[in-house]
Amino acid sequence: MSLRSKFRPKVTHSLRGRLLWYLLAAITIAALAQASIAYRTSLHDADQIFDYHMQQMALSLRSSTPLSNSQAQQRLEAQNDGVGKSGAGNDDMVVQMWSPDGVQVFHSVSRAKLPQRAVLGFSNVKANGTVYRVFSIQSENQTVQVAQDLAVRRNMAGNLALRTLGPIAVMMPILMLVVWWVVSGSLDPVARVRSQVASRQADDLSPVSEAGLPDEVRPLVQELNLLFGRVKTAFEAQQTFVADAAHELRTPLAALRLQAQSLDRADSLEARKLAVSRLTAGIDRATRLVEQLLVLARQEAAxxxxxxxxxxxxxxxxxxxxxxxxxxxxxxxxxGIQHADPAVVEGQPDALHILLRNLVDNAVKYTPPGGTADISVRSEAGRALVTVEDSGPGIPAEERERVFDRFYRVAGSEAAGSGLGLAIIKAIAERHGAQLSLGQSARLGGLSATVSFKLQES
Structure with missing residues (x-):
C-alpha cells in the first residue's frame, strides 16, 4: 500500500456526515472571510485616521519663524495632548524639523532616526528595518516631517479583526450543535422509512408510510410504493398462473394415465391401435397446453x-x-389475406407475431373443413386495424368477455384447445396499447377479432 493511499482521507457516504462537514467548512470559510474583510477595512480606516492626525500635527508645528527646541517641544506636547484626548494616541509618532539649509533643528523623543525627505506630502520610507508613513510640509523657515511606523496600524487592524473573529469562534460550537440537531431531525423520517423496509417480511409489499416525509424524500418513497405495487401485481399474477397451470395440467396428465392403462389392458391389435391413437392425441393436447403456458409465461416476463x-x-x-x-x-x-394497407406501428416484433399467429390459428382451428379464414390490415384515422374473421360457429355475445380468461373454453366447443390463446392475445395487445374486440363477421358469418393499434408517427 502506498503512502498516498494510506493517508488519503476516507470519503464518507453518510448524508448527515457530509452535511455537517460542509456546513462546518462553510462557517469556517465565512469566519475567515469576515476576519479578512474586517482587517482590510480596519487598516483602511486606520490609515485615513492616522494620516489625518499626522497632517494636523505637521500643520500645527508649522511656523513662519524658526522655533527653538523648547518651543517646538512645547507645541508638540500640546498637540500630543489633543490627539490623546481624541483617543488615537501618538507615542509612536516621530517628528523632525529642518532648517532651510538642511540642518535638523528638532527631533522628537524617539530612537527612530529618519532621513531627510525632499518629497512633500505623504510618502513611505524604509528605515530602521521597517516602513514608516511620512508626511512632510515646508514653510519659508523650516521643513516639518511627521512619521509613524506602519506596524502600529497593522497591529491595530489585526486587533480589530480578532475582536470580530472572537465571537464567531465562540459561536461555532453552538452553531455546529444546532446544525447537527436540525440535520438529524430532518433525516429522522428517512431513518424511519429505512427501519420500516428493513423490518418487513419477503412477502410484505404494502405501501410505505409517507407521513411526515420532507418534500425531497416523498417522491422517492412514492416511487418505491409504485414499485411495490407493480411487484405485488406481478407476484399475485404469478401465483395465479402457477395455481391455474397446476390445475389445468392435472386433467390431461390424468387422462394420459388412463389411456396408458387402456393401452396396457388392450388384448387385440385393433384395441391397441385405438389406445395408441388416443394416447398420442392426449400427448398432443398436453404438449400444446405446455407450449401455450410457456408462451404466456414468456410474454408476462418480457x-x-x-x-x-x-x-x-x-x-x-x-x-x-x-x-x-x-x-x-x-x-x-x-x-389468406383479404386486404393489406401499409401500416407501421411501434412494438415488439416477436410478441406481435405471436398475437397474429394465435388469432389466425384460432380461426383455422374453429373453422370447419371447406371454410374460410381471412386476415385484413387497414389504416384508418391514425390507427391500424388488424381483423381476423372466419366462417366458423363464432362465439355467443354473452361469452365474448369470458373467453379472455385463462383456461376458459366455450361450452360445447368441438375443437381441442387449452383456453390460453385469447388470454395471450389480450396480454400482448394491452402491452402495446392496442384495443382488442370480438364480434360477428358480416362477410363470413363466423367470429371477427379486431386489434386496433396506434400508427407510428412519420
Whole structure:
C-alpha cells in the first residue's frame, strides 16, 4: 500500500456526515472571510485616521519663524495632548524639523532616526528595518516631517479583526450543535422509512408510510410504493398462473394415465391401435397446453424486456399466413389475406407475431373443413386495424368477455384447445396499447377479432 493511499482521507457516504462537514467548512470559510474583510477595512480606516492626525500635527508645528527646541517641544506636547484626548494616541509618532539649509533643528523623543525627505506630502520610507508613513510640509523657515511606523496600524487592524473573529469562534460550537440537531431531525423520517423496509417480511409489499416525509424524500418513497405495487401485481399474477397451470395440467396428465392403462389392458391389435391413437392425441393436447403456458409465461416476463421498434403489420400478416398455410391446407380451410394497407406501428416484433399467429390459428382451428379464414390490415384515422374473421360457429355475445380468461373454453366447443390463446392475445395487445374486440363477421358469418393499434408517427 502506498503512502498516498494510506493517508488519503476516507470519503464518507453518510448524508448527515457530509452535511455537517460542509456546513462546518462553510462557517469556517465565512469566519475567515469576515476576519479578512474586517482587517482590510480596519487598516483602511486606520490609515485615513492616522494620516489625518499626522497632517494636523505637521500643520500645527508649522511656523513662519524658526522655533527653538523648547518651543517646538512645547507645541508638540500640546498637540500630543489633543490627539490623546481624541483617543488615537501618538507615542509612536516621530517628528523632525529642518532648517532651510538642511540642518535638523528638532527631533522628537524617539530612537527612530529618519532621513531627510525632499518629497512633500505623504510618502513611505524604509528605515530602521521597517516602513514608516511620512508626511512632510515646508514653510519659508523650516521643513516639518511627521512619521509613524506602519506596524502600529497593522497591529491595530489585526486587533480589530480578532475582536470580530472572537465571537464567531465562540459561536461555532453552538452553531455546529444546532446544525447537527436540525440535520438529524430532518433525516429522522428517512431513518424511519429505512427501519420500516428493513423490518418487513419477503412477502410484505404494502405501501410505505409517507407521513411526515420532507418534500425531497416523498417522491422517492412514492416511487418505491409504485414499485411495490407493480411487484405485488406481478407476484399475485404469478401465483395465479402457477395455481391455474397446476390445475389445468392435472386433467390431461390424468387422462394420459388412463389411456396408458387402456393401452396396457388392450388384448387385440385393433384395441391397441385405438389406445395408441388416443394416447398420442392426449400427448398432443398436453404438449400444446405446455407450449401455450410457456408462451404466456414468456410474454408476462418480457413485458418490459425487449425494446420496441417499427413493425410493418402487413408484412407480419403475410408471414403469419405463410406459417399456417400448411396447417390450414391439411384441414381444408382456405386462409389468406383479404386486404393489406401499409401500416407501421411501434412494438415488439416477436410478441406481435405471436398475437397474429394465435388469432389466425384460432380461426383455422374453429373453422370447419371447406371454410374460410381471412386476415385484413387497414389504416384508418391514425390507427391500424388488424381483423381476423372466419366462417366458423363464432362465439355467443354473452361469452365474448369470458373467453379472455385463462383456461376458459366455450361450452360445447368441438375443437381441442387449452383456453390460453385469447388470454395471450389480450396480454400482448394491452402491452402495446392496442384495443382488442370480438364480434360477428358480416362477410363470413363466423367470429371477427379486431386489434386496433396506434400508427407510428412519420
Amino acid at each position: 413485458a418490459t424486456g425487449a425494446a420496441a421498434r417499427p413493425v410493418d403489420l402487413a408484412e407480419l400478416a403475410r408471414r403469419t399466413v405463410a406459417d399456417l398455410a400448411g396447417v390450414a391446407a391439411a384441414k381444408g380451410v382456405d386462409v
